[in-house]
Amino acid sequence: MLSSSQSQQVITCRAAVAWGKGEELVIEEVEVSPPQSQEIRIKVVSTSLCRSDISALDSQPIFPRIFGHEASGIVESVGSEVTEFKKGDHVLTLFTGECRTCSHCTSGKSNICQVLGLERKGLMHSDQGTRFSVKGKPIYHYCAVSSFSEFTVVHSGCAVKVNASAPLEKICLLSCGAAAGMGAVWNVANVLEGSKVVIFGLGTVGLSVAQAAKLRGASHIIGVDINSAKCDKAKAFGVTQFINPNECSEPVQQVIKRITDGGADYAFECIGDTGMVTTALQSCCDGWGLTVTLGVPKVKPEVSAHYALLLTGRTLKGCLFGGWKPKSDLPSLVDMYMKKEIQIDEFITHNLQFEDINEALNLMREGKCLRCVIHMPK
Numbered sequence: 009m010l011s012s013s014q015s016q017q018v019i020t021c022r023a024a025v026a027w028g029k030g031e032e033l034v035i036e037e038v039e040v041s042p043p044q045s046q047e048i049r050i051k052v053v054s055t056s057l058c059r060s061d062i063s064a065l066d067s068q069p070i071f072p073r074i075f076g077h078e079a080s081g082i083v084e085s086v087g088s089e090v091t092e093f094k095k096g097d098h099v100l101t102l103f104t105g106e107c108r109t110c111s112h113c114t115s116g117k118s119n120i121c122q123v124l125g126l127e128r129k130g131l132m133h134s135d136q137g138t139r140f141s142v143k144g145k146p147i148y149h150y151c152a153v154s155s156f157s158e159f160t161v162v163h164s165g166c167a168v169k170v171n172a173s174a175p176l177e178k179i180c181l182l183s184c185g186a187a188a189g190m191g192a193v194w195n196v197a198n199v200l201e202g203s204k205v206v207i208f209g210l211g212t213v214g215l216s217v218a219q220a221a222k223l224r225g226a227s228h229i230i231g232v233d234i235n236s237a238k239c240d241k242a243k244a245f246g247v248t249q250f251i252n253p254n255e256c257s258e259p260v261q262q263v264i265k266r267i268t269d270g271g272a273d274y275a276f277e278c279i280g281d282t283g284m285v286t287t288a289l290q291s292c293c294d295g296w297g298l299t300v301t302l303g304v305p306k307v308k309p310e311v312s313a314h315y316a317l318l319l320t321g322r323t324l325k326g327c328l329f330g331g332w333k334p335k336s337d338l339p340s341l342v343d344m345y346m347k348k349e350i351q352i353d354e355f356i357t358h359n360l361q362f363e364d365i366n367e368a369l370n371l372m373r374e375g376k377c378l379r380c381v382i383h384m385p386k
Contacts, residue, residue, distance in 0.1 A: 016042045016085055019049070022385075023140065023157035024365045025147060026073045030066050032366045033156065038074075038147060040159045041139040043087035047132070048164050050099060054177040055079035055155035056356075056381045057368045058184050059211065063280070063306045064150065065369075070130045073148040074140055076382075077103040078184040079155030080176035083167075090164045098172045100183040100342075103151035104328060105133070105165035106335040119333045124165040126328075127152040133163050156365065158384055168335045170342045177359075178352050181212070181379055182341050184329070186352055189216025189278065190341070191330015192300050193224060197274050201225035204268045206291050207247070209278035210238045212355050212378050213302055215245040217276045219351055222246030228268060232260060235375060244354065261290040268293070277301040285324065286313045295321040302327050355379045 019040040024033035043049045061075045083097040093099070105124025112118040124133055130148030131137060139161040140147035140154065154160050170179065181187075189212070193199045205221045207214045210233040221229050222245070231238075231247035239250040249267065253260040265271045271293030277285050280303030288299040299322065301311075311324070318324070332338065344350045358380040360368050368380040 018042065019084075019159050021158035022362070023074050023147075023154075024076075024362070025142065026065055026071060026075055028071050029069070033075075033369070035363065036142050038157065039141045040157070040161060041141075043085055043090075043161050044132075044134060045088045046090060046134060046164050047087040047161055048083050048090060048093050048099075048167060049085045049159060049161045050081040050101070050167065051084045051159055052079055052081040052155050052157060052384045054081075054180045054381050054383055056180050056185075056379045057372055059280075059372060060304055061150070062369060062372055063304065067306055070148050072142070072145070073130055073150055074154040074157050074160075075150045076155030076157070077101065077151040077153040078180055079153060080170075080180040080183070081155075081160075084159060086164075093164060093167070093169060097169050098174070098176060099167040100170055100179065100338055101153045101155055101160075101162060102166045102168060102334040102338075103153055103184060104334060105152065105163060106333050107165050108335070113333070119329060119331055121165070124152070124163060132161070133166075156382070158362075165335065168338045170339055171346060174342050174346055177381055177383060178356070179342055179345060180381065181352055181355055182338060182345070185212040185379065186216045186355060187332055187338065187341055188302060188327070188330040189213040190220040190350065191332045192276060192302055192327045193217055193220035195331030196325060196327045197276075197298055197300050199224045199226055199274055202227045203273040204228040204230075206230040206232060206264050206268075206272040206275045206288070207278060208232045208276065208284050208288055209303065210235075210242045210247070211278065214276070214278035215242060215355065215378070217278060217302075218242060218246040221274075223350075228272070230264060230267065230272070232264075241378075245351065259287075261287050264291040270294070271297055273297060275299040277303055279303045280305045282308050282311045285311050289313055289317045289322055289324060292322050297322045299324050300327050301325070302330075356381055359383060
């Protein structure tokens with residue numbers, strides 16, 4: 009509900025607040041400040057739960073906080089100097105922004121914006137302040153988005169206008185996981201037709217990699233996961249062979265090298281396990297094998313690998329948001345979805361109301377869902 013009919017005043021609404029590490033979220037009445045210069049205030053329509061939300065909730069020290077970053081919504085109001093958005097625009101939120109003026113944005117070589125890149129302090133990019141409070145107490149942001157709230161404020165560079173006819177409750181997945189996996193294949197690895205691909209981890213990101221590899225015409229798409237229940241779902245997205253490492257009598261990299269007659273052309277690490285990065289490298293072929301790492305580790309962030317893996321021609325490459333320039337590129341992905349050229353709906357295994365957000369967290373922790381879409385009150 010609005011505290012005033014004036015959109016440029018404080019809004020009182022509900023948000024799921026994390027008060028401490030690993031604790032259940034609490035639905036609270038929060039105050040949301042009006043957008044400042046170059047900011048917009050968004051009425052969140054749908055927000056899907058990403059594993060990185062849980063990882064941060066369970067490990068990071070910044071509290072109280074409002075999590076959520078994979079979201080869609082409608083612009084409620086705009087701050088000064090905002091020219092590209094107006095009230096009523098449909099938008100996707102961006103956990104990493106695009107200023108379009110820094111050396112990275114203009115280079116054509118990178119999507120790592122130097123001005124609006126990953127925000128790690130729980131504050132707004134512009135003034136290092138917050139736009140949320142509860143009874144006067146500041147509440148920190150997450151990834152410059154904080155979509156577990158009926159309303160949120162983001163920098164205008166951290167949102168992108170999309171086709172108003174696209175279903176917001178579906179395309180919210182494109183603001184993070186689904187887009188990241190597809191971009192890793194198309195932008196970062198540039199997988200070629202007939203290639204042999206192996207994917208470690210078959211969550212939403214890994215299955216998006218499979219989908220994109222299939223569209224590129226890969227001959228082998230090998231999915232690796234310790235949950236055999238994912239096998240059928242994986243094959244629906246393009247996986248041609250499924251391997252559960254716990255059911256193998258030899259190291260999984262040896263199984264993969266035998267299946268591919270020497271190793272995969274491309275390996276994608278989608279778990280967030282730095283030990284698995286080494287396994288992925290070992291699964292690649294000599295000469296040109298490329299490993300792309302997408303996962304964000306909760307523990308042991310350092311990667312170690314024998315130098316011979318690189319000396320023999322393998323490459324390890326990092327990847328943030330699939331290499332997409334978010335404001336420039338996401339509208340085209342939405343258009344691909346609308347033309348039924350890519351699958352998005354099939355990632356959604358659960359739809360829950362905002363009040364049930366802790367149930368969504370539990371489902372993901374227990375490995376019982378791919379993407380759970382949280383539907384905010386209308």
